[in-house]
Amino acid sequence: MKYTFPLAAVVALVLFSWIGASIPGMQYIFGIAVPYLAMVVFLGGFCYRVIVWARSPVPFKIPTTCGQGFSLPWIKYDKLEAPLTTPQVMARMFLEVVLFRSLWRNTKAMIYKGPKLTYESSKWLWLFAILFHYSFLVIVLRHMRLFLDPVPGVITGIEFFDGILQIGAPTMYLTEVTILLGLFLLLGRRFFNRHVRYISQPNDYFPLYLIIAIVLTGILMRFFLRSGIDIIAIKRLAVGWVTFHPTISADIGSIFYIHVFLVSALLVYFPFSKLMHMGGVFLSPTRNMANDTRMRRHINPWNPDIKPHSYAAYEDEFRKDMVEQGIPVEKPLTAEESAAAED
Amino acid sequence: MYDGGKIIPGLIIFVLFITFPIWYNRGNAGTVPQPELPKKYKQCVLPDADMRAEHMQLLNRWRDQVLRDGDWGFDVKIGDMKYQKSLMNTCMQCHTSKKKFCDRCHTYASVKPYCWDCHVAPVE
Numbered sequence: 001m002k003y004t005f006p007l008a009a010v011v012a013l014v015l016f017s018w019i020g021a022s023i024p025g026m027q028y029i030f031g032i033a034v035p036y037l038a039m040v041v042f043l044g045g046f047c048y049r050v051i052v053w054a055r056s057p058v059p060f061k062i063p064t065t066c067g068q069g070f071s072l073p074w075i076k077y078d079k080l081e082a083p084l085t086t087p088q089v090m091a092r093m094f095l096e097v098v099l100f101r102s103l104w105r106n107t108k109a110m111i112y113k114g115p116k117l118t119y120e121s122s123k124w125l126w127l128f129a130i131l132f133h134y135s136f137l138v139i140v141l142r143h144m145r146l147f148l149d150p151v152p153g154v155i156t157g158i159e160f161f162d163g164i165l166q167i168g169a170p171t172m173y174l175t176e177v178t179i180l181l182g183l184f185l186l187l188g189r190r191f192f193n194r195h196v197r198y199i200s201q202p203n204d205y206f207p208l209y210l211i212i213a214i215v216l217t218g219i220l221m222r223f224f225l226r227s228g229i230d231i232i233a234i235k236r237l238a239v240g241w242v243t244f245h246p247t248i249s250a251d252i253g254s255i256f257y258i259h260v261f262l263v264s265a266l267l268v269y270f271p272f273s274k275l276m277h278m279g280g281v282f283l284s285p286t287r288n289m290a291n292d293t294r295m296r297r298h299i300n301p302w303n304p305d306i307k308p309h310s311y312a313a314y315e316d317e318f319r320k321d322m323v324e325q326g327i328p329v330e331k332p333l334t335a336e337e338s339a340a341a342e343d
Numbered sequence: 344m345y346d347g348g349k350i351i352p353g354l355i356i357f358v359l360f361i362t363f364p365i366w367y368n369r370g371n372a373g374t375v376p377q378p379e380l381p382k383k384y385k386q387c388v389l390p391d392a393d394m395r396a397e398h399m400q401l402l403n404r405w406r407d408q409v410l411r412d413g414d415w416g417f418d419v420k421i422g423d424m425k426y427q428k429s430l431m432n433t434c435m436q437c438h439t440s441k442k443k444f445c446d447r448c449h450t451y452a453s454v455k456p457y458c459w460d461c462h463v464a465p466v467e
Contacts (some may be wrong), residue, residue, distance in 0.1 A: 025365070043358060043362075047358065051344075051354075053345050054346065054350040054351075055344050056345075057345060144364065145452065147368075148364055148367050149368060149372075149373040155453065159453065159455075169402065169456070170399055170454075226396045227392075227396055227397070228392065228396060230395045231454075232375060232376065233446055233451060235452050239372050239373060242364035242365045242367075242368055243365075244370065245370075324366050338439055
């Protein structure tokens, strides 16, 4: 069920946009209204989530140290695994964000003959993740050729290297292969690795299915279902989106509207799902804090503001009642106070 | 807000990055390229819409047939006339200018076909 329900949802999105965009006049809904709405939800939702996180206090200093922490100056400490200073934390964060370093710690327990138990770093997850994420980044950057006029040299450069094999016309891109490879390996891992399958939820499968559908519709549009794919009309629409003068100038094939609708669905889904790890990775307290609890006191921001209350002040406050109850006091009542008490 | 001094600038950079196409184009949607069509001829080897969408696949197919299979077919029809499968001898006979025909759309859409790695482009 948890595999099929998200798949059915993606199929429903495809069918909905396919049928919807085929109705005359609905192109303006699927080609203009839906992408704008999706972008607004994406940006608004993303900022909202990050601000909610920024407003949440971090009660404890909880960096996960994975090496020798700083103790005495002559004991060598691990600057990346137990960072002490801000530059060291930044280096750790940089390697985390850019190289997904902590995925190398994907330890797997295995029993060999003997019996011998080993805990070994299983780097497959890291490999699949890096394949997928960097392919996705290149694909997004490459798509900028449809949004920017004139096209900057950086974008044409990326496109040149991505299509360097010059296979077929239009040229096949390397990232089309690597993103599918990465996606199917990440999906296969959730199907065939028993431990991962057990903990996988529908919301783990849905984004994978959705992104696979986006990639497949893109590939179909570029190579196989070309009828009605007038790239000039498409670029005119895409530049129109970002200049707020969108025009649909020709009958563009349904596959284009399906592709755009699925990307819109991804944008809307993004801020409210696990995909927010894109922003969340920067805010992980276990990674972005320095291991300096012994040098600097971390004050829990939600601690109530408790004022010190000395015994002298306490006695000042309750002296009258204490004397009345016969409790010994350090400082007797003044004459005026005892006179007032007798009244 | 905690660490707002770091988080808010980061968020602003993210939003500026995502909305980069808006700042780059500055509201100017530009002009849609108008490739110069031949004056004498009204009909191409395929209907207009198909040529727009599929000309690259047609040329690629011709290239494979001619160069790899040695099939120098003279069977491309426009009406009753027969033409050769050839970029230089067929397409470029009507669409004489690379700059005024091919490049206009290709530059707009940032497409760099490698036709001219082998063929000699007309001197213009």
